[in-house]
Amino acid sequence: MNTPRVVYTADQIHRRLEELVAEISSDYEGKELILVGILKGSAFFLADTARLFGPSVALDFEFVDVTTSTGERGEVVSLTFATRINVTDRHVLILKDVLHSGVTENYLITHLSQQTPASIEVAALVDKPQMRSVNLSARYAAFTDVPNGFLIGYGLGPGHGRHTNLPDLCVIPEGEESASP
Helix, strand or coil: CCCCEEEECHHHHHHHHHHHHHHHHHHCCCCCEEEEEEECCCHHHHHHHHHHHHHHCEEEEEECEEEEEEECCEEEEEEECCCCCCCCCCEEEEEEEEECCCHHHHHHHHHHHCCCCCEEEEEEEEECHHHCCCCCCCCEEEECCCCCCEEEECCECHHHCHHHHCCCEEEECCCCHHHCC
């Protein structure tokens, strides 16, 4: 496996999250905000963001299980999750590690909307709008300029293995992620 190439250092990530939290805080001033992290990839992003907000924000997690199979109609994506949180009349900010197709986030938004929240938006650590297959935009994105390849570090990695705990956001060439233990 090639050595991971650093895309954003831990310091760059921290500085960018400070800017992002300042923007979000301004937008939601005086409103009850709950951060909802989509596990597992958003764990670091959610933790660091919540720490920057301090006690003024609530947080929770959703685990969304994504299963892909090929059927008669082509690719079938099955999304399963159990909502454990009450978002009625609350402002919800869904945190996602990498916003690719938007299918998972769109599914979660649809289901959380049934509880009539005050608002629902998406914040992504990395936003890749060129890969979107549904009409969904991230209201907030820490980074949009990332090279092609497989992102690792800062909570991201194949199977959440050894590269997950790297402090920096790094990239390895596509196809090499399976070579990681």
